[in-house]
Amino acid sequence: MEQHNPAIILVSPQMGENIGASARAMANFALTDLKLINPRDGWPNNQPSESAHANAVGAFDIMPPVEVFENTADALKEYHKVYATTARPRDMRKTVMTAQSAVEDMRQHQAQGLKTAILFGGERAGLNNDDIALSDIIISIPVNPEFSSINLAQSVLLVAYEWFQSGDNTLAKHLPVGDSALAKHEELNDMIARLEDELETHNFFRNPDMHPTMMRNIRSIFSRIDMTEQEVRTFHGIISALIGKKKT
Amino acid sequence: MEQHNPAIILVSPQMGENIGASARAMANFALTDLKLINPRDGWPNNQPSESAHANAVGAFDIMPPVEVFENTADALKEYHKVYATTARPRDMRKTVMTAQSAVEDMRQHQAQGLKTAILFGGERAGLNNDDIALSDIIISIPVNPEFSSINLAQSVLLVAYEWFQSGDNTLAKHLPVGDSALAKHEELNDMIARLEDELETHNFFRNPDMHPTMMRNIRSIFSRIDMTEQEVRTFHGIISALIGKKKT
Numbered sequence: 001m002e003q004h005n006p007a008i009i010l011v012s013p014q015m016g017e018n019i020g021a022s023a024r025a026m027a028n029f030a031l032t033d034l035k036l037i038n039p040r041d042g043w044p045n046n047q048p049s050e051s052a053h054a055n056a057v058g059a060f061d062i063m064p065p066v067e068v069f070e071n072t073a074d075a076l077k078e079y080h081k082v083y084a085t086t087a088r089p090r091d092m093r094k095t096v097m098t099a100q101s102a103v104e105d106m107r108q109h110q111a112q113g114l115k116t117a118i119l120f121g122g123e124r125a126g127l128n129n130d131d132i133a134l135s136d137i138i139i140s141i142p143v144n145p146e147f148s149s150i151n152l153a154q155s156v157l158l159v160a161y162e163w164f165q166s167g168d169n170t171l172a173k174h175l176p177v178g179d180s181a182l183a184k185h186e187e188l189n190d191m192i193a194r195l196e197d198e199l200e201t202h203n204f205f206r207n208p209d210m211h212p213t214m215m216r217n218i219r220s221i222f223s224r225i226d227m228t229e230q231e232v233r234t235f236h237g238i239i240s241a242l243i244g245k246k247k248t
Numbered sequence: 249m250e251q252h253n254p255a256i257i258l259v260s261p262q263m264g265e266n267i268g269a270s271a272r273a274m275a276n277f278a279l280t281d282l283k284l285i286n287p288r289d290g291w292p293n294n295q296p297s298e299s300a301h302a303n304a305v306g307a308f309d310i311m312p313p314v315e316v317f318e319n320t321a322d323a324l325k326e327y328h329k330v331y332a333t334t335a336r337p338r339d340m341r342k343t344v345m346t347a348q349s350a351v352e353d354m355r356q357h358q359a360q361g362l363k364t365a366i367l368f369g370g371e372r373a374g375l376n377n378d379d380i381a382l383s384d385i386i387i388s389i390p391v392n393p394e395f396s397s398i399n400l401a402q403s404v405l406l407v408a409y410e411w412f413q414s415g416d417n418t419l420a421k422h423l424p425v426g427d428s429a430l431a432k433h434e435e436l437n438d439m440i441a442r443l444e445d446e447l448e449t450h451n452f453f454r455n456p457d458m459h460p461t462m463m464r465n466i467r468s469i470f471s472r473i474d475m476t477e478q479e480v481r482t483f484h485g486i487i488s489a490l491i492g493k494k495k496t
Contacts, residue, residue, distance in 0.1 A: 025402065027395040062395060093476060100413070142412060147275040147310060154273065154405055161406055164390065165348070195486070204489035217482060224473050231469050234462070238443070241452035242490035 001113040006083075006106050006163060007033040008156055009075055011131055012122035014040040020055030021153030022120075023066075027059035028157070029164035035067045037075050040122075043068050055153075072119070072131050077186040080114040081106070081226075084135035085155050086127045087148075091213075092220045096138045099162040105137065107166055114182055118159055123152050133216040134185070136223045183232045191232050192219055198243055249361040254331075254354050254411060255281040256404055257323055259379055260370035262288040268303030269401030270368075271314075275307035276405070277412035283315045285323050288370075291316045303401075320367070320379050328362035329354070332383035333403050334375045344386040347410040353385065355414055366407055371400050431480045439480050440467055446491055 008026055013019050013036060023034055036043050043066060044052075053060060060066070069075035076082050083102050084094075097105065106116045119135055121127035132138070141158055143150060150158075196215055205211040225231070256274055261267050261284060271282055284291050291314060292300075301308060308314070317323035324330050331350050332342075345353065354364045367383055369375035380386070389406055391398060398406075444463055453459040473479070 021399075024399070028391050028398055028402075030392040030395075057397065059395065093479070098413075141409075143276050144278040144412070147278075147307065149305065150276055151269075151272070154276075154402070157402055157405060158409055161389075161409075164392070165346075199486065199489050202489040202492050204485065214482070217479070218486070221473055221475065221479050221482070225469055226472065227469065231465070234465060234469070237452065238447065238466070239490065241447050241450040242487065244450055 003110050003113060004115045005031055005033065005110070007035055007079070007115075007117040008160070009035045009037060009072075009117050009119050010039070010122070010152070010156075011037045011072060011119055011127055012040065012125075013120075013152060014123045016041060016051035017055045018123060018152045019043075020052035020059070022156040023052070023056040023059040023063065025153055025157035025160050027056075027062055029160035030167075031160050031163065032063040034063060035069060035075050035117075037069045037072055039068065072134050073185075073189060076117060076134055077184065077189075078115055079117040079185050080182045081109050081116045081137070082119060082135040082185065083116065083137045083139050084119045084127055084132050085139045085141065085159060086121060086132060087140065092129070092132060092216060093224070094132070094135070094138045094220060095224060096140050099139055099141055099159050100166075102137060102139045103159070103162045103166040106163065109182075112182075120152060120155055129216055130212075133219045133223070134189075136226075181229050183227045183229045187229060187232050188222060188227060191235055192222060194236070195239055198239055202243070251358050251361060252363045253279055253281065253358070255279075255283055255327070255363070255365040256408070257283045257285060257320075257365050257367050258287070258370070258400070258404075259285045259320060259367055259375060260288065260373075261368075261400060262371045264289060264299035265303045266371060266400045267291075268300035268305075268307070269399075270404040271300070271304040271307040271311065273401055273405035273408050275304075275310055277408035279408050279411065280311040282311060283317060283323050283365075285317045285320055287316065320382050324365060324367075324382055326363055327365040329357050329364045329385070330367060330383045331364065331385045331387050332367045332375055332380050333387045333389070333407060334369060334380060335388065342380070342383070342386045344388050347387055347389055347407050348414075350385060350387045351407070351410045351414040354411065368400060368403055429477050431475045431477045435477060435480050436470060436475060439483055440470060442484070443487060446487055450491070 008022065008031060010019065010022060019036065019039065026032065026034060109116050118139070119127060119131060121131065139159065141150065141155065195218070199205065205214060256270065256279055258267065258270060267284065267287065274280065274282060331354070357364050366387070367375060367379060369379065387407065389398065389403065443466070447453065453462060
């Protein structure tokens with residue numbers, strides 16, 4: 001069975017030097033799969049790419065090519081479990097883990113051949129609520145509350161460090177998913193998108209302003225379930241049944 | 249009894265930006281005692297100090313003044329226990345600890361009112377044998393052997409992070425967070441019972457023999473969510489919407 005190390009996904013990174021320093025931190029701890037979503041200055045291009053390579057001190061040479069995406073959902077399609085590094089969200093109900101707990105969780109998924117990814121927000125604003133809603137688990141790094149701003153590449157370093165540290169303990173523990181395979185994000189997102197369509201059709205969102213918030217809350221419920229492929233099919237069946245004709 | 253956090257001591261640091269980034273990393277994890285031994289460009293002076301302050305993003309403002317020494321022995325005078333971050337020395341017999349073990353050792357000294365310091369070598373050559381000989385314990389950070397060079401400030405960050413982690417007993421791990429109260433079993437069961445009724449009405453259970461198994465599977469999905477009262481209400485709303493009239 002093929003085993004996958006976690007991917008590092010930078011959402012809207014601004015400075016090439018932070019992309020480079022993130023790559024260096026990854027290479028230090030044997031992570032090689034870097035993806036970028038909407039890098040401010042594009043990728044690759046001359047100025048930031050130069051700065052990135054200077055800060056990477058050779059890390060890009062031992063990594064596969066960096067992939068670039070236009071939005072978070074596309075970047076996450078192939079992953080079974082997605083972790084968002086961010087402060088605890090106030091208005092979303094998500095499982096919160098320390099970096100140390102999160103890497104153990106990743107190792108358990110890895111041992112089953114499943115794919116994981118870790119989202120990091122850009123320098124200016126971090127991850128937005130929609131990015132967080134697309135994630136399954138929050139990684140919250142405890143910091144000094146009086147001086148809490150951590151540099152992007154430093155966050156990557158800390159999580160990558162914990163990942164590497166945990167490498168000696170690869171025993172797969174039992175995951176609460178049963179026999180069927182964990183659904184990929186694409187399957188889950190398709191199901192949620194269908195639910196959203198049907199709710200729209202059925203006047204669920206009476207106040208259009210509340211539509212995004214309500215969908216984030218609904219998404220947050222499903223992202224906590226670790227749904228299997230079978231369970232996603234079951235939910236499709238539930239939706240089909242509820243919108244269909246009644247017994248006569 | 250006064251308790252002392254570990255001091256961070258940089259031996260022959262070269263670049264102001266690394267001194268600043270080290271200060272920032274310290275402040276992130278509530279360390280404030282920074283000492284420099286023979287900084288290449290002096291301290292403070294204009295050029296490196298500017299660069300240092302840019303990279304410190306305010307960390308120096310919450311720290312006591314940085315102390316500068318001419319040699320390692322002088323800088324270490326007041327400490328009870330000194331830790332040297334370095335690769336394992338080949339020709340010296342020293343206790344080697346991971347960062348995680350070392351911070352526990354520091355905490356034990358701290359609890360007794362003793363003072364500890366952590367030595368970091370400069371960018372070019374790291375700690376020399378004399379510096380290591382003056383130390384009590386080696387801190388060795390396991391890294392990818394194929395890409396092992398860690399930046400000075402990153403080493404400081406990792407050790408400071410471990411220090412802060414070891415003192416943090418307040419972060420709830422693995423707990424879903426949010427404002428709304430966890431739903432009682434009664435509320436959850438009423439919601440599931442209503443869903444079952446509606447699914448029955450809408451011909452979801454085509455094969456009556458499979459009805460109990462399918463309901464167990466559906467219940468198993470919901471039981472994994474730790475739903476809040478608000479989320480149970482949201483699901484009631486979803487059911488109501490899906491079985492209701494479409495937009496006309």
